[in-house]
Amino acid sequence: MDDKQGGPRLRGGSIADAELSEAVLQDASFEGVLMHGTDLSYSDLSGSVFYIVLALGANFRGANLQRVQFLGGSYEDVDFRDADLRGAVFDADSVGGAVDLSGADLSGTKIDGATFRSVHYSESTKFPVGFKPDPSGFEKEWS
Numbered sequence: 325m326d327d328k329q330g331g332p333r334l335r336g337g338s339i340a341d342a343e344l345s346e347a348v349l350q351d352a353s354f355e356g357v358l359m360h361g362t363d364l365s366y367s368d369l370s371g372s373v374f375y376i377v378l379a380l381g382a383n384f385r386g387a388n389l390q391r392v393q394f395l396g397g398s399y400e401d402v403d404f405r406d407a408d409l410r411g412a413v414f415d416a417d418s419v420g421g422a423v424d425l426s427g428a429d430l431s432g433t434k435i436d437g438a439t440f441r442s443v444h445y446s447e448s449t450k451f452p453v454g455f456k457p458d459p460s461g462f463e464k465e466w467s
Contacts, residue, residue: 331372345383365403376417396421399428406432414461416442425449426465 331351338358345363351371359379368388377397387407396417402425412435414423426446433452440461447464451457457464 376421394423396423398424400424401427402429404428404430404433408434409438410434411437413439414441414443415439422463430455 331353332349333353333355334357335353335355336357339362340358340360342359342362344367345365347364347367349367349369349372352369353373353375354377355373355375357377359377359382361381361383362379363383364387365383365385366387367384369384369392370388370390371392372389373393373395374397375393375395377394377399379402380398380400381402382399383403384407385403385405387404389404389407389409389412391411392409393413393415395413395415396419407430409430414425416422420442422442422444424444426444427448428445429450430452431450435452435455440458443457443462444465445457445462
């Protein structure tokens with residue numbers, strides 16, 4: 325993980341169920357943070373790093389997630405609808421743990437230039453219209 329992030333840094337702990345909609349947290353670093361149910365809708369998290377974050381049921385709807393790095397972690401049932409994910413990276417953490425997008429809703433997201441290297445998804449994961457998961461970066465979890 326890049327230790328040179330210029331924004332806020334949160335290592336460990338929990339912000340579960342926190343109301344952070346419309347927050348400006350550019351270039352933030354979240355490492356090992358529990359974010360179950362956290363509302364980050366319409367927030368600006370551009371340039372941030374999420375390293376082994378557990379964000380089940382979190383809300384990133386309409387958020388600016390440009391150039392965000394999602395390294396490992398779980399984003400099961402997360403609402404990414406209409407978020408801006410241009411240039412974002414979804415990749416394994418340093419021990420090989422994939423990013424879990426099972427049940428996540430990415431409908432309407434902007435994903436131009438996004439990189440998907442190590443991602444698990446499920447039958448209930450919703451992708452933008454016309455997006456087809458590339459088998460070289462995505463693995464479907466069967467229920």
